[in-house]
Amino acid sequence: MAKTNKNQDTEGQILDAAKNVFQKKGMDGARMQEIADAAGINKAMLHYYYRSKQLLFEAVFSNAFSLLAPQLNKILNDDSSIEEKVKNFTHNYISFIIKHPYLPNFIIQELNRNPKFFEKIQQNAAFPTLEKFKNQVNEEVEKGILKPINGEQLFINIISLNIFPFVATPLIKGFLKFDDKGFKQLMEQRKTAVSEFIINSIKK
Secondary structure, eight states: OOHHHHHHHHHHHHHHHHHHHHHHHHHOOOOOOHHHHHHOHHHHHHHHSSSHHHHHHHHHHHHHHHHHHHHHHHHHTSOHHHHHHHHHHHHHHHHHHOTTTHHHHHHHHHHOOOOHHHHHHTTTTTTTOOOHHHHHHHHHTTTTTTOOHHHHHHHHHHHHHHHHHTTTTOOOOHHTTTOOHHHHHHHHHHHHHHHHHHHHHHHH
């Protein structure tokens, strides 16, 4: 048992170190030696756990994605109204990314470098499905609850307004002259600002 716990602790140190290095350097700029140094182990030990940088990258991503995806999938497929879905999706997503700010750029960098990466993401059992969400949007449009809009466009609007500030963090901080603390406070405010903006634009 002690050996298993030690292995888990070492693997956790590796994943934390890799996350920080990948966030700073990107996939192409990161070096296994640098990750090993950050984890406090030698390179041979790192290769014992992860034979390649690609496998380590995928492990870091999968670890974070496995925490976020089930939350979002549950929101999209529960029985709440579209208005509640917008509120809950925005709140959960922004709360999660505040804790894992590297993730949006992480995904975009890898998709640009390796377009087939998305196929692997989709294989995750918790990958969010949109059929119920799209059907519900159509139903609420037909009932006169929402203005005419299709589910795909609404989902893109939700994703865009939630993701962009984290992808463009240096730009936004520069324009608004915010430090890290100010930016975090701004993102907390966006939990309400984004959902209210979207709901006001789609409700009759």
